[in-house]
Amino acid sequence: MARSWLSAEEVVPVITQETEAGLVRALEGLAHGSASVRLRAALEVGTAADPRCADALVARCAVEPEFFVRDMLTWALVRQPAAVTVPKLVAELDSECAQARSQALHTLSKIGDRRAWPALTRALLTDSDDAVARSAWRAAVVLVPEGGGGDLAAVLATQLGRGGRETRLSLSRAFVALGEEGMPVLRAAEADPAPRAREHALATQRLVRDPDAGFEWAVEEARRIMVGG
Structure with a gap:
């Protein structure tokens, strides 16, 4: 089924030169060895709410080991335009990585955009990984x-x-x-x-x-x- 997502170009804001360097540093901080640094980085990226950061946030969700950092990453994604984030999160639902699927489902439940509903397949609702299944159930009743x-x-x-x-x-x-x-x-x-x-x-x-x-x-x-x- 075709989805009528808006293009990312339609919603990308203008970022001033003054904030660009700080945003780049924050994105680099998402992979820092310290969880507290990663948490601050996710907060900074979320505060900026620049759609160009969506790919980095989604990718980090798949590998971030700390729950409280993943929670901040989800918050940062929720602040992005749904037209940008939802297609990226839906794509993650086909990942072989259980955490990628689980975090994408969790974030979709927080965004609450029902255009994602067709992606919540029976396979996800019955996923063999308990964390993925639980996230799918939570997302499903929202969407x-x-x-x-x-x-x-x-x-x-x-x-x-x-x-x-x-x-x-x-x-x-x-x-x-x-x-x-x-x-x-x-x-x-x-x-x-x-x-x-x-x-x-x-x-x-x-x-x-x-x-x-x-x-x-x-x-x-x-x-x-x-x-x-």
Whole structure:
């Protein structure tokens, strides 16, 4: 499907000679050995909000080892025009590097531009890497078009019972975001032959009805229901 992105040339601002050198130094700082230097560099690049820096920011997201620096890189990308950043981030979703896929999805969820929705494929929503899958779930519930929640829920339901606490909680939160649109598939999952998936479905239903309920409490209630049934 063709995408009507604006060209980068239409949105690139004029950068004065006075700030050019500082921006170049900041870009170089993104690869510095010190995490604190990289953090300041990402802050400077984000403050400048020059679309010419988007490639460097996206590339750094794929390899940056520190969470708090990656968070600043995402902030810097969010400040860029979506017409520039979204196509670059979408391209990262095909990367063989799991971190590149995960960070691109995370940033797309923060930008919230629904033109990226077609790129959120079933393969990403069921990615074998838990971090990528969690990021895909978060992005999907933000970007899903109106009326598409039911189909999305059907894919998400295939992941019920997956992984450890963090992954299961992330999936439950995605269903909470979908609200009633996801309830039919959660109810259907009560018949899943896998006990772990049934437990997760019951716990998630409880969280959809009461988002303030704790995840552990919801899981314990699900176990009581399964034993009682």
